[in-house]
Amino acid sequence: MNCLVCQNEIILQIGWANLFQLSVPRPICEACAAELELLKGNRCRKCSRQLEEQLCSDCRSWEEHKEMDTIEFNYSIFAYNEKMQDIVATWKYRGDYMLGEIFREYVREAFKQKFSFIGKDSLAIPIPLSTERILERGFNQALQLGEFLPIEQANILSRIHGEKQSKKTRMERITTENPFFIRQPINKPVVLVDDIYTTGTTLRHAAQLLKQHGCPSVYAFTLIRG
């Protein structure tokens, strides 16, 4: 097995823990894994940002705008450090689909810990890409992440083509119009899945639409807190 990030061979250290049972080979080597920064310590209860207080200033202002305060909370796993930026660039923008595999175990583990309260009948909904973008990239990275989850995934949102989120300024992102539309009503709790939470506008737009179409509660699960 070679590390999907650095291509070096992963040499399994044999110890008492894995001497008698086969362990699943990991797709990322320890040196690369150590460079990924897991979010830890106290965080904003609403958006997973690392800080001392309970609620960050952004989320406080979201709470003041009731019509856009549509998600219960967001949970993210990683910080967007340099290593992660490199990996995301290759995975998402260059289109190296396989690289997403390194996140499988992290995503499953985090979901087990943070979303155990959620019913088995709830749905994972990936944030969609516009038709143009998906043809350009070939795949939707959010859909790939959603497949790692133990609940059913439903791809019921669509997106109108527009400028890439990452090319916009913060102000443009927050004031942008809702780019999503929905294909069917929904009556189950939903976990929205995406790769990066930056301002949270995208996720809130999607959640707003879901709630308008009957969804009781919307949570967000993102790989990275930008």
Added chain:
Amino acid sequence: MSNEITATRDEYAKQYNGKLLLRNEILLDNPVFQHLLATKQFTPMKPIVRKSFRMHCNRCGNEKTTLFGKFPCNQCKSTHAYCRKCIEMGRVSECEVLYQWSGGQPEWPKHENPCTWEGELTAVQQKAADRIVTAIRMNEKETLIWAVCGAGKTEMLFPGITDALRCGKRICLATPRADVVKELYPRLKRAFRTVPVQALYGGSKEKAGTAQLIIATTHQLLRYKEAFDVMIIDEIDAFPFHADPSLPFAANRARKPESTTIYLTATPRNEQRKLIRRKQLPHIFVPLRFHGKPLPVPQAKMCYSLKRDLQKFTIPKSIISWLKNRENSNRQLLIFVPTIILAEKLKRPLGLTLQQTGLLQSGKKLQSVHAQDPNRGEKVQDFRDREIFVLITTTILERGVTFPSVDVVILDAGHDVFDEAALVQIAGRAGRSPADPTGEVIFFHQGRTEAMNEAITSIKEMNKRGGF
């Protein structure tokens, strides 16, 4: 009207001939492109072919199963393979097509007097330069120029390049390292002012690669096929060229069937030495540095506490005592370490020790640099300008860079990253200017390795062949 068509056709030929491109790399509107495709001026080609037990990427030659990925493609609604090896150049996948220009060869201009370099070659350099000119004129398949570090390899190429430009040939100078491309580009532009020159490397502003004279990293050659009449590969022994089979594959494919390949090296690897001994690879040896002085011979110094000290990021005593007694304390210091972590962590303790012993005025005069350092370019320039007195570096500065007056130290010369070629190259950083043609080279080690012995022997041998 027909004149106009031939004009644009020649432009297309210049832009697209000799390349393997994805549709999104061809900057033509669909109607134009479809017309060229229908009239067979572009030939389509499968990018990934399946052989009996493995796959083969037609762009980079990758055949390693672990470097092919699969993904559910939304374009063709099926799950299929893509190449992970060359993904940095844009994804090549099974449902895509690679296009090759087949609408005729472009006409490259014949430059009468392209060379604007005014320096003079030494007698030994001239001999090698003449050999290169003959090789290019006679379309000899390949020639190796084995020239010691600091022999002035680049200048030796100028007569050959001049001659090729006179005949309207297309030339590529390729090297494995982006730093070397960046250093050579301005020199080449100055030497051939009237000729369009383009530099290609990961992150270069210029992307087109349509000039008659191209200087590129060997990675960039992956986009070319049968493009060049003269292919010059500098530092063939450097990483990653000798370690990554896709790079010789690309270099070989980028040249025309009727062409000349010239290899340059200061430290040929065993494979090349074997070919030379068997007389299967024509070569010429340039044993003298351009200033005519011998190569500094490294001294190996045993240091018993080295590994223990380095683990704790402290400076071994024997190194400090050497530092105090240098032959010429005006020389700058270039310190090589095996890892990035060492380069970063040694900066502080070394700076403090040097300041305590009065060898360094301020901590700012000591810097460290490595491949992932965003400011590496500026730091190297500061070192060149003597703004920095001591530079700690990983092997990124082992070759292709010139500092006028330095002493060179390797900490833990027995480490695996320092193979024979690396050690010879590092030793070659010292004594490069006519004003100060010597310099000390010290290998601090805790147990001699085969590589160290071989490096010292081979430097002595090269000096002997040079008549010292």
